[in-house]
Amino acid sequence: xxxxxxxxxxxxxxxxxxxxxxxxxxxxxxxxxxxxxxxxxxxxxxxxxxxxxxxxxxxxxxxxxxxxxxxxxxxxxxxxxxxxxxxxxxxxxxxxxxxxxxxxxxxxxxxxxxxxxxxxxxxxxxxxxxxxxxxxxxxxxxxxxxxxxxxxxxxxxxxxxxxxxxxxxxxxxxxxxxxxxxxxxxxxxxxxxxxxxxxxxxxxxxxxxxxxxxxxxxxxxxxxxxxxxxxxxxxxxxxxxxxxxxxxxxxxxxxxxxxxxxxxxxxxxxxxxxxxxxxxxxxxxxxxxxxxxxxxxxxxxxxxxxxxxxxxxxxxxxxxxxxxxxxxxxxxxxxxxxxxxxxxxxxxxxxxxxxxxxxxxxxxxxx
Numbered sequence: 001x002x003x004x005x006x007x008x009x010x011x012x013x014x015x016x017x018x019x020x021x022x023x024x025x026x027x028x029x030x031x032x033x034x035x036x037x038x039x040x041x042x043x044x045x046x047x048x049x050x051x052x053x054x055x056x057x058x059x060x061x062x063x064x065x066x067x068x069x070x071x072x073x074x075x076x077x078x079x080x081x082x083x084x085x086x087x088x089x090x091x092x093x094x095x096x097x098x099x100x101x102x103x104x105x106x107x108x109x110x111x112x113x114x115x116x117x118x119x120x121x122x123x124x125x126x127x128x129x130x131x132x133x134x135x136x137x138x139x140x141x142x143x144x145x146x147x148x149x150x151x152x153x154x155x156x157x158x159x160x161x162x163x164x165x166x167x168x169x170x171x172x173x174x175x176x177x178x179x180x181x182x183x184x185x186x187x188x189x190x191x192x193x194x195x196x197x198x199x200x201x202x203x204x205x206x207x208x209x210x211x212x213x214x215x216x217x218x219x220x221x222x223x224x225x226x227x228x229x230x231x232x233x234x235x236x237x238x239x240x241x242x243x244x245x246x247x248x249x250x251x252x253x254x255x256x257x258x259x260x261x262x263x264x265x266x267x268x269x270x271x272x273x274x275x276x277x278x279x280x281x282x283x284x285x286x287x288x289x290x291x292x293x294x295x296x297x298x299x300x301x302x303x304x305x306x307x308x309x310x311x312x313x314x315x316x317x318x319x320x321x322x323x324x325x326x327x328x329x330x331x332x333x334x335x336x337x338x339x340x341x342x343x344x345x346x347x348x349x350x351x352x353x354x355x356x357x358x359x360x361x362x363x364x365x366x367x
Contacts, residue, residue, distance in 0.1 A: 005042040011183045018051050028059040028115050029068075036065040036081065039074035040223050048084045053067050055085035062093045063102075070099040070115065072106035082118045086291045096130035109146040122156040132164030138168035140193065141176065144288055145185045152192055160201035171207040230291055233309050236289035240316045244281035244323070254329040264330045273326035280319035283312040314362070 008031075012021070024030045030264060032054040044065075047054055063071075066088045069078040078099075081088060092098050097105075100119075104113040110360040112135075118124070126134050133141070135166050136157055139148035150171070151157045162168055168174065170193035173186060252273065253264040264270040287309045308337050325340075325347040332340040 001038065003038050003040050003043075004153070005040060005046070008043050008046055012046055014048050020295045021047070021051050022054060022057065024057075024059070027061075030057050030065075030172060031069050032053055032065045032217060033059060033063075036074055036077045037072050039072065041080045042074040044077045045084075048080070055081055056091065057087050057094070058091065061133040062091075064088055064093075064099075066099045067097075067102050068089070070102040070108065070111045071106045073103075073106070075110050075114040078111060078114050079118065089115075089124055092127075092129070096128070098124060098127055098190040100127070100135040101129055101133075101138060104138045104144055104147045104151075105142065107144055107147065109150060112147050112150055112198050116150070116154050117356055121157075125154065125156045126158045126161060128161070128163070132162075134158070134161055134163075134169075136169045137161075137163050137167070137172060140172045140189065143173075143186055143189075145189050148189050149192065152196055158200075159196040160204045160206065162206070164325075166207065168197065168206050170197055170209070173304045174207075177221070209273045229306065230309075233306075233313055234288055234291045237284035237291070237309075237316065239312075240284040240320060241281055241288060243320070244277050244284065244316075245328070247277050247323065248281075252330040267330065269326045269329045273323055273330065274295055276319040276322035276326065279286070280316045280323060283316040283319065287316070318351060321350055 022030055032044065032047045035047060055065055058067075062214075066078065066081050067302075068074075069081060087100055089279075093102070095101075100112065100115055103109075103115060109232045116125070126136075128134055129138075131241045134157075136159060137150065138144070138153050139151060152159070159169055170190060173193065176186075197204075197206060197209075235364075251262045251272070253262060255261065256263055262270060290305060291309060328343040329340040
């Protein structure tokens with residue numbers, strides 16, 4: 001529990017009987033359950049090398065260490081478990097749910113992505129729990145948008161399956177829409193499921209599909225988060241476009257009074273400034289122009305366009321950083337360049353700091 005891999009290694013090298021290593025707590029969790037929870041791949045490997053049976057032991061809720069890793073999003077521990085115990089994914093808990101179900105319920109998209117990457121059998125991905133629900137059913141019912149979209153990208157996932165109530169993943173969203181308002185992300189997920197059913201379930205008997213307008217009429221007034229996202233990107237892009245446009249007419253180093261051209265126009269730094277400033281302005285203009293249409297119908301605008309808006313905004317911000325670095329380099333006197341080098345170092349480290357804090361999430365719109 002304390003993530004002390006060195007201590008675990010010492011204890012394992014001692015003359016400890018295997019029966020003692022397999023001891024459990026009051027909930028019947030063994031040491032491997034806790035190693036999976038803490039995402040300690042080294043401890044997982046040490047324990048499995050000593051006693052591989054630990055990977056198949058289940059607690060009082062019939063949860064295996066893989067269930068625990070899926071619940072807490074412990075991807076590194078999950079990879080090690082699947083490497084040494086590939087068939088542990090067959091185990092289900094007291095509700096008949098495997099690791100895919102657990103990852104969806106807990107909302108751990110990275111864990112679900114890891115499972116899809118390392119587990120190949122199609123029947124496991126589409127396995128049903130005691131309620132007849134596949135992982136896709138649960139994602140739709142619980143409105144786990146990221147998990148649902150990730151599952152739909154995998155061709156092994158079958159959107160045509162019905163649960164015990166005769167509901168498909170798509171109809172579960174519609175059923176929920178009758179009880180509460182649907183937001184933009186749920187509508188987008190519904191459209192994706194509807195499209196998948198239309199292309200892959202032509203011979204299946206599925207619940208009837210309501211019209212888009214009928215669902216949309218029950219959705220009004222529940223898009224605050226989406227509207228805030230669009231408004232934020234539009235505001236940031238507008239500010240970048242304004243600053244970039246102003247920088248075009250206040251070139252670093254000034255203009256020649258006789259020729260009207262930039263004094264430092266012949267330098268490489270100035271050319272980099274011009275290109276990066278143009279990229280920043282044009283990217284932000286595209287974002288502003290396209291997001292005007294987002295207000296007309298957010299669902300038709302789709303998350304795909306929102307994703308591109310996000311990426312173009314990131315590109316514009318990076319180009320602004322490059323413009324700053326080159327502008328400072330141009331305007332600082334050649335005899336005292338050290339302030340320019342400091343600015344370049346800070347500017348170059350800015351994207352690294354963002355990725356250090358957010359990781360890969362920096363490239364995606366938060367759902």
